[in-house]
Amino acid sequence: MNIYDFKVKNIKEEEVSLDQYKGKVALIINSATKCGFTPQYDELQDLYEKYKEENFIILDFPCNQFGNQAPGSNEEILSFCDAKFGITFPMFSKIEVNGENAHPLYKFLKSQKGFAGFDEGHELTPVLKKMLSEADPDYEKDSSIKWNFTKFLIDRDGNVVERFEPTEAIFVIENKIKELI
Template sequence: MTIYNFEVLKANGESKPLSEYKGHVLLIVNTATKCGFTPQYKELEELYEKYKDYGFEILDFPCNQFGEQAPGTIEEINEFCALHYNTKFERFAKINVNGEHAIPLYKELVKEKGFNGFNPNHKLTPVLEEMLSKQDPNYKQDPSIKWNFTKFLIDAEGTVIERFEPTEDMKVVEEYIKNQI
């Protein structure tokens, strides 16, 4: 199965088949506007500007499941991202990425690429590990999304290539993107 089998809701509530992205390299990311990782919007926009002419797209899915760090309406989120980070990549409707209300796309993404640990060199890794282990001592065995700004790289054929936790260095993410373009 490829991600082209799925449809998602655009920010305006209309359905969009992901098959419209056939032939594009995609970075799918769940985001939040009030998170310690929110400054990654800047790096994401830089990646988008650098590679969009080579068939690269970023699909942004705001998600309020982690510490309620994506409050507000999609309009407020769009305004925040435009004002603070001048983002131009496509933002979709707010979603759930975990649990029974997770959208089918995210159920497939975590099935394809489960959790593989946080970057041990990132300053927030100990904080995330402590918090998650208190909630579930076996969290590392669960493939679910652990936090905001988890990213999935999709190749031009719609196959999930890699999963990047929010602690991954964006230079590593960029290297994977360059190898797909």
């Protein structure tokens, strides 16, 4: 099993198969438009522009499960991302990534790569750790998505290679992408 076995809905609610991305290196993200990590869209768009000609793709799945930071409709999210960040990589319909209503794609991704830990050097790490440990002292032990902008790196064969938490520096992610391209 790999990501090509899944169907998802694009931002316009049309069903698409992820097998259309066969042969590409992919970065799958769960995003939010009103998050402290939302400025990562700039870095992600730059990364996409830099490597898209080398069969690299970013697949963006908005999610409102973390602090209600993606409250808009699909149309509002698309409009915001276009106007504020000029996003040109594929965006998909808002989904849930945790819990019983988690999208099957995210259930698969989490089964392949568990929580990777936060970058201790990132300014938001203490905030995330405090908030998550207050909600669940054992949060580090399960594979759930912890916050917006968690990223999964997928190889050309559709296999999950690595998971990056939202605090991971973009240059670390870029170096891993270059290894696969």
